[in-house]
Amino acid sequence: MMGNHGRATVLWSMLLQVRSQCSTANAIARYARSGQLGHARKVFDETPLPLRTISSWNTMVAAYFEARQPHEALFLFQRMPHRNTVSWNGLISGHIKNGMLLEARKVFDAMPDRNVVSWTSMVRGYVRNSDVAEAERLFWQMPDKNVVSWTVMLGGLLQEARIEDARKLFDMMPEKDVVAVTNMIGGYCEEGRLDEARELFDQMPRRNVVTWTTMVSGYARNGRVDVARKLFEVMPERNEVSWTAMLMGYTHSGRMREASKLFDMMPVKLVVDCNEMIMGFGLAGEVDKARRVFEEMKDRDDGTWSALIKVYERKGYELEALGLFRRMQIEGVVLNFPSLISVLSVCASLASLDHGRQVHTQLVRSEFDQDLYVASVLITMYVKCGDLVRAKRVFNRFPLKDVVMWNSMITGYSQHGLGEEALNVFYNMGSSGVQPDDVTFIGVLSACSYSGKVKEGLELFESMKCKYQVEPRLEHYACLVDLLGRAGQVNDAMKLIQKMPMEPDAIVWGALLGACRTHMNLDLAEISVDKLAQLEPKNAGPLVLLSNMYASRGRWKDVEVLRKKMKSRSFMKLPGCSWIEVEKKVHMFTGGDSKGHPEQPIIMKMLEKLGGLLREAGYCPDGSFVLHDVDEEEKTHSLGYHSEKLAVAYGLLKVPEGMPIRVMKNLRVCGDCHSAIKLIAKVTGREIILRDANRFHHFKDGYCSCKDYW
DNA sequence: TCAACTCAGC
Structure with missing residues (x-):
């Protein structure tokens, strides 16, 4: 017979045991949630066997799956003294989280008692794996469904853009919670069916921030930014996502004044918001503002860098793009895919072969070069740099080519x-x-x-x-x-x-x-x-x-009429410029003289020397190009100083003998320069490759690959 | 302690 005292002792020790079980289970869960797997395992191991509850075991197994260590998770699962349905369900979801759908299915088929969670996890697994057909088969076999099961299936149909089927399922749901309705609204928004989305939204008895944000973003993404703003104004509560969605509505439609105002009002500015502003300003042509946002940021992510690099690339700030790319490497930012692609495009438009090859090396190192998309950009880069041999080499390396690569x-x-x-x-x-x-x-x-x-x-x-x-x-x-x-x-x-x-x-x-x-x-x-x-x-x-055509026919009156017409209106003038890369540095020349270039004196000397050589070879300048150049390049200056000639002269001085001189020009090459460069190639015995706005000219021995036909 | 957790993004 146990006395009162004995009974109290047993109760007391039981209470102590439950308390310590709770506290260790809590500690394990806390560590596991915060990703401190090592600490969680330490507490787990230090807990004596009888104090380890089944839920501690389950938590530990789940933590290993979460940490992408499925084998360790499985090992622990096999050592469990007892298992319940939650343990088995954890095994299913753990496998699915680690992309092991087949293993999950095996567990599902083998487990002793399946409940609604087991079934729903499996359905979700197939949806994630884009096998919605199998998900549906399983879903309709379920002995019991709850609102989560229905919502998972709804999400699957919406994922496949089967909006009508989704709506049918939605209407069949015995109970719809906020999540389910918001899902359906999001589906309609995705399809641009805003009226149907709005109808559901208006009918809802209760909404949360996410629901409001879904509706705001739906309007914003479908070009109805003003409606989005009205809704945004009356939202009872906003979170960071709401602000970002609204901001993007403005940036993506190029409404940068409003974007800017909203950006200043934001209570919290996330990195994505700043990145959006950089892209928005940049693509709207306000490159300085984009740069200012970038410089004022405290924390940048790789998207920040690639955004500004892309802006520079798109807006013709090639040198700035390369500079920023260099700075990115100096500051130790890990190179990412979009930056590399943008920089390759920059190398292509600058025809900067040295930089392009450098980026190619980095691509090889990071194994990005195995990608078909990257390879096509690489080919284009080599082509634009005038290096067809390397372009062909990249091309040949892929036995299976897609249409982009062939193109x-x-x-x-x-x-x-x-x-x-x-x-x-x-x-x-x-x-x-x-x-x-x-x-x-x-x-x-x-x-x-x-x-x-x-x-x-x-x-x-x-x-x-x-x-x-x-x-x-x-x-x-x-x-x-x-x-x-x-x-x-x-x-x-x-x-x-x-x-x-x-x-x-x-x-x-x-x-x-x-x-x-x-x-x-x-x-x-x-x-x-x-x-x-x-x-x-x-x-x-x-x-x-x-006007040039009239002039060459001597129709000076018509020339005069045209000239007056041109004076009376304002025209966009694209200044002609040429550039050449020497030892990884790009040297730009505009028409006129090489003023501003540190080596101006020797360049002018080279041009004089060339002038003499050309005259000896019987060259006579073509006057019609002096009067008016085809591409409106600085007509006040004489032909001797066209930008392409300056760049060629610099190339002759700096590019080692035997290497082709690669010069780029933003406009079409002028006819006189074309004849002059043919002769320069002949008298100097050098190969000159000139890329103009339209195509390439390979000059050699007094001839050009375009056969004077461009 | 297991399932859904919907909204912004490159």
Whole structure:
């Protein structure tokens, strides 16, 4: 018989045991939640066996799954003295979290008692794995469903954009909580069906912040920023996500004044908000403001860096982009995918081969170079840097190519005037079974155009629609007009324009005008210039070109009329500039002289020396380009000082003998410079590669790869 | 102690 005293002792010791069980279980859970797996395990191991509750075991197993250590989790699970349904469910969800769906299913099939959580976890697993069909099969087999199960299934249907099926399921739900309705609203917003979303929203008896934010973001993302703002103003409560959603509504629609105001009002500015402002300002052309946001930030993430680099790249601040990329490396920021891609594009537009190769090395190191997307950007970079050998090498490394990669190579050869090679790649593409798309045809048609293959070009154009089911777009017609025009069939080109199924744009008329200039067709030139004046009233180029044509025919009165017309209106003038890379440094030259360049004296000396050599070789400057350059480049200066000549002179001074001199120009190369550089290549015995706004010119031994046809 | 947890993002 146990006395009162004995009974109290037993009770007391039981109470103590429960208390210490609770406190150790709590400690384990606390450590596990905060990701301190080591501490959790220490408390677990130091707890004597009888004090380890089943929930401590479950928590430990879950913690290992959470920490991506499924094998350790499984090992612990197998050592458990007792298991309950929660333990088995934890095994299912743990496997699913670690992407082990098949193992989860095996556990599910083998476990003793399945409850609604077991079933729902499995359904969720299939939804996550994008196997919504299997999720549905399981869902309809469930013996019991609760609101969570229904919501998981609803999420699966919405994930597949099966909005009508989702709505049917939604209507069948015996009970709908805030989460379920918000899910449905989000689905409608995703599809742009704002009225249906709003109807559900208005009918809700209770809403939370997330529901409001879903609706605000739905309006914001679908171009109804003002409605979004009205809702935002009346929200009973806002969180960081609400502010970010509203801000993005403004930045993505380019409404930077409002974005800026909202940004200043934000109680908490997250890194994403600053990144949004950088992109928003930058893409709206306010690069200085974008930079200021960047500099004022305390904590930057890799998205911050890639945002500003991208802004610089898109807005033509190539040197700044490279500088920022360098700073990023100096500050030890881990290079990320978007930055590398942006910088490769910068290297491409700057034709900075040294930097491009450096980035390529980094890509290899980080194994990003195995990616098809990256490889295509790399090919384009090498092509734009004028290094077709390296472009081809990257191209050849991929046995399985996608259409983008084929297009990069075709366009590359085409831009270098290698029509034959471009067409060969196109035929290989056909045999490899990859279907050409609209971009492919822009490549092959311009290849035909640059290399004077009129017959092939016309045939390819015909085959586009009948053989490859690619509908010709405006760009393809522009290529064809260019093809006919360059080959001297200017009237046929005009006939084609009249027959086009769509309204011709400035590129089409520009192509015709170029052909008119080459083949001196004044009548059609005047028509083209009229059309271009309507389409691009700010562009002085066509008028300058026409004026040059009048001048060369001695029609000085017409020249005068045009000149007056140009003075009376304001035109955008794109200043001509050329650049060259020497020892990883990009040297920019604008027209005129090399003032501002530290090595100006030796550059001018080189130009004088070249002048002498050229005169000896029988060069005489072409006066028509002095009067008005085609591209409106600094006409007050004499031909000797065009930017491309300055860059070539600098290249002759700095690029080692035997290496090609690679010069870039932002406009089309001027005709006089073209003849001069041909001769420079001859008298100096150097190879000069000039990339202008349209294409590449390889100068060697007095000849150019474009065969004076550009 | 197990399932859903919906909204912003590159």
